[in-house]
Amino acid sequence: MAQVRVLALDFVGTLAGHGPSPDGRLVAKALSDLPGTVIPDDFPTRFDAVAHRFGESDHARGVRSTFATRLRRAAQDCGAGIPDLRLAMDAVFAALPDARIDVEAASALRNLHATGLRCVLASNTDRPERVRLQTLAGSGIADCFDALVLSGTLGIRKPDRRFYAAVTEAAACPPEDILFVGDNPENDAVGPHAYGMPSVLVRPGPRPAGLPSAIATISHLRELAAHLNNRKSRAG
Template identity: 30%
Template sequence: MRAVFFDAVGTLIFPEPSAPAVYAAVARWHGLDLPASEVRERFLTAYRQEEAADADRSWATSEARERDRWRTIVTSTLAGVSDPGACFAHLFEHYARPGAWRVPAAAAGVVAALSARGFVLGMGSNYDARLLTVLDGLPELAPLRDRVVVSAAVGWRKPAREFFAEVSRIAGCAPAEVLFVGDDLRNDYEGATAAGMHALLLDPDARHTHVLHRAAGLAELIS
């Protein structure tokens, strides 16, 4: 194994405060009082619908598609606010800021340890150009910054084979020399293995016990 690439959201970076809490606060500013639990359910429904739409497009994407995708998710999640456009603009800009995200200490430690061991490190994410701005403000993830594969730039979302081909190219390695680590069974684990890579599924709640290569946490990478 020469290279280790990580998914971004849910693997190395996490929204802080939580996304439901932030969405609920923005909704209140625009006349809609929703509990965070309902926001979460609405969000998951809208997110899954957009995932299905992307699957119908064979996972093709672009910066414009990613923006439209998030506009639809926000508008559906916060249906009933007085100004949907303002809510979307606020949230889209919010998640472009490094301060909207946290890097767990364990994640930072794993990145530092793997970097010290000489692995080629990088990140592969279903995101848009905002991710680069976020990473610029997260020094713990600096070892990954030069090798970031973003779906909107590649033109394909995970689990598309074309996305993982770009990961291999950026890593400068054959697919079989790359380990891809992520928390999504289809997008990260199955997508990477179908492309000929090694994969590790982060499964802290043991929801996928049938998966051969899974871990409860990132620290298992260096134990």
Template identity: 45%
Template sequence: MARIRALAVDFGGTLAHSTPRVEGRTVARVLSGSLGLRLPEEFALSFDIAHRHAWQDDRASGAHTLFSRVLTMAAHGCGVHLPDPDRASEVVFSSLPDGQVDAEAAGAVQSLSAAGLRCVLACDSQRPEAVRRRTLEEAGIGACFHAVVLSSELGWRKPHPRFYATVIAAAGREPEEIVFVGDTPAKDVQGPRAHRMEAVLVAPPEKVAALDPGVGVIRRFAELPAYLEQRYGL
């Protein structure tokens, strides 16, 4: 068994509580208030439709439609010109709360980083890197992460092969030396293992009975240091 030298960590549902859902009414309120845009009432519904269509297309292709593109489609759908979609996207996510990192999970990250593991945040997210890095900094673990791999920046979602290839490159280690930790079997266990990484699922054991017996399962991220010590002698 290879020595474990790096950790790839999912965000929502793993390291943090689930991120708040972005809805058309909220987006319209933020853009109207922060940018002073005059948006028709139809914008909120147009956004929700564009957002849903983008999500469906991305799920089928494995790509990630940029949030600025979703805003552009929403504006076009109700006859509005959005002068700077990238700026609008930044304003939206700077105004909305991100997922809250669990305090015990943050402590586990600090412990594992101090033990010498190279940590990579690896998650599907609509939020830009600057926003997610700010969330990590506020939780006291920004310096623990060697790299951040987000679908919003990469343009590909888990379980697309390009996502995992980018994670491996960001970790700077052999795949067998990386443990991928997340809460979704297809994305955080099957995908990483197909790319020769180790995997640990964060979930109640009774919900993962169909998994390969060799897959590690922990109930909370805070249990990870003890699990890695027991299994890999970290």
């Protein structure tokens, strides 16, 4: 059994609760006051239609289109004028609260990091890296992470094998030395396991049917330290 050197941690459902997603009305409102920006009345409807269309296409292809791509396409479809896309994205995500980090999960992560484990955030998200870093910093855990691997930045989402390859590259160690921890059975447990990473599913309640026996389950991140200790005992 390989020694765990790096934790690859999911965000929503593992470290944090669920945050809101930007819909057309919120995006239009956030952009309406930006200098030089022109937002037609039908922009909210067009944006939601584009987001739905991209969502279906992304799911079928196993990729993750960026928020910037969807925003640009919606603007093209309705003739909106958005001269500075980066400024527009900053405005949207400044208006949209990120998911709230669980206090106990943050404490557990700090304790795990203090033992010498390196950490990589591995998340499917539309939010830019700078926004997620602000969220982590607000809970005092930004310095626990050596790298952030975000689907919106990569253009690839879990469970695409290329996502796990990016995690491995960010961790700078073999997959077998990385413990992937998250709440989604396919994305955070079965997918990493198939790539060669040990994984732990964070899931209160009964164990999901069909989950490979090699994948452990815990009900909360606070239980991860005990799991790692048991893993070391078995290896010894």
